[in-house]
Amino acid sequence: MLEKEGGLTRQIFLSSITGVLISLILGPFYWMVVTAIRNVNEVTTLPVKFFPRLFSLAGFRDLFGVGGLVWMKNSFILASFTLLFSLLIVIPAAYAVSRFNFPGSRVYLIILLAIRLFPGALTVIPLYKALHTLGLLDNYPALIFTYLGLSIPIPILILQTFFHSIPRELDEQAMIDGCSRLQVIWRIIIPVSLPGIIAIGTYIFIVAWNEFMYPLIFLQSDKLKPLQVGIAGLTAYYGPEIYIDRMAGATFSVVPVIILFLCFNKYLQKGLTSGALKE
Amino acid sequence: MKKMTRVAQRGNWRKESIVPYLYILPSLVVVISVLILPILYGSYLSFFDPILGIKGMKFIGLLNYKKFVTSPEFLNSLKHSLQWAGGAILGGSIMSLMAAMLMNERYRGRNFLRGVILIPWVISAVTVGLVWGWIFSGSYGLLNNILWRLGMVKNIDDILWLSNPKLVLLICTAIAVWRGFPFGAIVWLATLESIPDQLYEAAQIDGANRFNRFRYVTWPELKPAFVLVNIVGGAAVFNSFDLIWVLTKGGPLRYSEILATHLYKVAFWDFRIGAAAAISVIMFLITLIFAVVFLYLTHRKEA
Numbered sequence: 129m130l131e132k133e134g135g136l137t138r139q140i141f142l143s144s145i146t147g148v149l150i151s152l153i154l155g156p157f158y159w160m161v162v163t164a165i166r167n168v169n170e171v172t173t174l175p176v177k178f179f180p181r182l183f184s185l186a187g188f189r190d191l192f193g194v195g196g197l198v199w200m201k202n203s204f205i206l207a208s209f210t211l212l213f214s215l216l217i218v219i220p221a222a223y224a225v226s227r228f229n230f231p232g233s234r235v236y237l238i239i240l241l242a243i244r245l246f247p248g249a250l251t252v253i254p255l256y257k258a259l260h261t262l263g264l265l266d267n268y269p270a271l272i273f274t275y276l277g278l279s280i281p282i283p284i285l286i287l288q289t290f291f292h293s294i295p296r297e298l299d300e301q302a303m304i305d306g307c308s309r310l311q312v313i314w315r316i317i318i319p320v321s322l323p324g325i326i327a328i329g330t331y332i333f334i335v336a337w338n339e340f341m342y343p344l345i346f347l348q349s350d351k352l353k354p355l356q357v358g359i360a361g362l363t364a365y366y367g368p369e370i371y372i373d374r375m376a377g378a379t380f381s382v383v384p385v386i387i388l389f390l391c392f393n394k395y396l397q398k399g400l401t402s403g404a405l406k407e
Numbered sequence: 408m409k410k411m412t413r414v415a416q417r418g419n420w421r422k423e424s425i426v427p428y429l430y431i432l433p434s435l436v437v438v439i440s441v442l443i444l445p446i447l448y449g450s451y452l453s454f455f456d457p458i459l460g461i462k463g464m465k466f467i468g469l470l471n472y473k474k475f476v477t478s479p480e481f482l483n484s485l486k487h488s489l490q491w492a493g494g495a496i497l498g499g500s501i502m503s504l505m506a507a508m509l510m511n512e513r514y515r516g517r518n519f520l521r522g523v524i525l526i527p528w529v530i531s532a533v534t535v536g537l538v539w540g541w542i543f544s545g546s547y548g549l550l551n552n553i554l555w556r557l558g559m560v561k562n563i564d565d566i567l568w569l570s571n572p573k574l575v576l577l578i579c580t581a582i583a584v585w586r587g588f589p590f591g592a593i594v595w596l597a598t599l600e601s602i603p604d605q606l607y608e609a610a611q612i613d614g615a616n617r618f619n620r621f622r623y624v625t626w627p628e629l630k631p632a633f634v635l636v637n638i639v640g641g642a643a644v645f646n647s648f649d650l651i652w653v654l655t656k657g658g659p660l661r662y663s664e665i666l667a668t669h670l671y672k673v674a675f676w677d678f679r680i681g682a683a684a685a686i687s688v689i690m691f692l693i694t695l696i697f698a699v700v701f702l703y704l705t706h707r708k709e710a
Contacts, residue, residue: 142514149506152585153523159549160538174563176552217433224430236431238702243442245642245698249667250691251442253674253683254449257457277441280434309426338531340649345675356533360653371541378534389529393522396529400590401597 157382163375164188172368187376190369191359196380198351199358203337203381206268206354210275210336211329217276218283218328223313225284226291227299240281248278248341256345266348274342279335283328286399290324291317327399330392334385355381446691452684459678471685475673481686483661484669487576491665492645494580495587496637502584503591503636510592511599521596528589536653539582543568569655572662579651579663583644591636598632599625634704642697646690666690 163171167182188196225233255274256265264270294317302312318325340356347353353361359377362370389396453471455464475481506524510517527535542549546564555563568578602625610620648667651657657664657672666686674683 139514142509142512143516145509146514146516146520149509150520150523153527153589156538156542157526159542160534163541172547174546174552175556176547176549217437220430221434224427228427230424230427233427236435239438241705242698242702243438244639245694245701246442246446246691247643247646249646249648249670250687250694251445251449253670253680253687254445254452255441256674257452257680257684258445258448260459273437274441276437280437284434334529338533340531340533340652345671356531356649359537360533368547371544371547374537375541378537381534382530385529385531386526389526393525397521397525397593401594 160375160378160382163372164379166372168368168372171371184372186369187372188380190373191362191376191380194362195350195353195358196355196377199353199355200380202352203354203356204384206272206275206339206343207333207336209268209272210279211333213272213276214279214283214332215325215329218280218287218332219313219318219325221280221284222287222291223317226288227296237285240284243281248339251277252341252345259346265346266352267346268352271343271346274346275336275339278339278342279332283332286331286402287321287324287328289402290321290399294320323395324399326392327395330388330396331399333388337385449684449687449691452681453688454681456679456681459675459680464681467681471682472689475679475682475685476689480661480664480669481666484657484664484666487663488645488665488667491576491580491583491651492641494577495583495644496641498580498584499588499591499640500633500637502588503595504633506588506592507595507599510596524589524592526589527586530586532586532647532649533653535582535586536650539585540569540654543578545570570659572659575655575659575663579654582654583647583650586650587640587644591640594632594636595629598629602628631704635701638697638701638704642694642701645697646694 162180164187165183165185166180166187167184168186170177170180170182224230225237259265259267259270262270298316298320299312302316303309307315338356339354340360343354344357344360347357355377359374359381362374362377452464454466454468456467456471457464506520510521510524545551545567548568550568551560551563551566554560554566560566566574569575606624607620610624615623646667647665648671651663651665651668652671655663657668661669667690670683670686670690673679673686
């Protein structure tokens with residue numbers, strides 16, 4: 129705030145709080161990776177050593193043995209299709225809200241805002257019963273459709289704030305030049321608001337990648353399981369191997385998210401702060 | 408000439424009145440079919456006694472509510488849900504506010520914090536549950552090993568964090584705070600950054616100390632975002648399922664049972680879909696309170 133940048137005591141004080149906070153944030157991930165690549169005997173030798181000496185990839189071998197790679201592939205399929213369909217739904221909707229003052233637009237936005245307060249647990253029972261009756265359990269298209277309910281409301285709110293900042297004159301000029309609405313969206317709006325698209329794209333992919341309850345309940349076959357359901361189910365095995373297996377699974381599930389995050393953190397933060405709370 | 412086309416174009420803009428509806432239609436279809444219809448269908452189901460795997464539904468009126476919503480198991484999990492959401496809001500507010508104010512200062516190291524702070528929030532609840540569950544586990548857990556080495560406990564398994572009836576919900580809440588606080592931190596940081604320095608300077612000239620500057624300059628600006636983040640976060644935690652499911656499955660016994668895990672057990676362990684539907688109706692009504700407050704506040708802000 130006001131204090132000058134200098135001041136050694138101040139710098140030390142702030143840096144040490146930051147150090148504590150950062151170790152609290154990153155520490156668990158260090159422990160996760162260390163356990164995942166450790167020899168299982170080292171896990172159960174007391175006192176536990178904080179730095180690994182004996183390495184082993186047995187955790188990953190176990191994980192692949194029970195289907196880890198298939199789960200990963202399933203997660204990619206689910207998250208990619210959710211991303212694709214979400215963008216196809218979100219972009220026109222956000223465009224409509226930002227460009228047309230149509231009757232009902234406020235009600236529409238209010239519905240989207242309010243929906244965030246009603247998470248999956250409230251709808252999972254009737255959805256399960258409905259999918260069961262329709263014979264759509266264990267069905268990816270149906271599952272992806274239910275994911276869309278989780279993945280589109282917030283991105284519409286975020287993206288329309290990005291679209292709002294693009295001057296309408298650009299649209300008008302392009303339409304005078306003979307572009308249709310969809311061409312305007314495709315050729316002008318999307319390229320200009322690419323940071324916003326990246327922000328919501330990252331968000332949607334992560335939401336779909338991380339979803340646990342819907343696939344746990346709506347899928348039945350083992351070979352269709354996504355990674356989250358798979359690694360949570362590792363609890364079924366016992367013995368000290370379970371620790372390295374679980375941490376291998378956890379590491380496995382974190383990697384794509386961390387890569388996305390490292391690439392797009394800036395966009396994601398900007399998106400969340402610009403649109404997360406506003407109409 | 409150009410002006411005329413512009414005018415024609417404006418008219419065109421009006422003629423396109425159906426276009427926005429076409430553009431929002433797909434999103435409405437999704438919202439209605441996976442949110443609004445299920446909630447209506449769920450209320451309908453709550454008056455029946457459909458048992459999984461058995462064909463036919465028997466209308467039983469309010470019996471599901473009478474039997475399952477007044478049961479000790481339900482009341483126990485309701486109490487836990489309120490404790491866990493309340494604890495997460497309280498702990499999360501403190502952590503988020505601290506982190507936001509920290510990142511709002513200028514010093515070396517803050518950019519790194521800004522770079523990593525969202526990580527817990529983007530990681531899946533399942534992963535968070537597995538990793539923290541491992542850290543809090545009995546003899547081989549990291550935390551107990553640290554405490555043991557520091558001599559703070561006599562035996563390494565003196566405290567079994569997640570099997571201790573008194574501690575389990577508190578630990579779960581702390582883990583939920585760890586996962587949730589980054590969101591509040593970055594949203595509030597954005598608010599803090601939007602407060603002009605001149606306001607602080609003016610307050611300082613008027614002789615306001617650090618506390619008064621927070622009280623009279625920061626807080627009024629921060630309050631709307633503060634309340635909204637907590638309502639959204641509170642509703643999310645109140646209804647959340649995955650973190651506790653992975654950590655404890657509601658155990659030991661039912662000491663960390665919250666509504667969502669109870670709901671799951673009624674539906675998929677006891678196969679009572681009607682009873683589970685009744686429980687989700689009650690959860691919906693409680694969440695509705697959050698929503699009404701939320702909408703009231705967002706609206707008042709604009710008016």
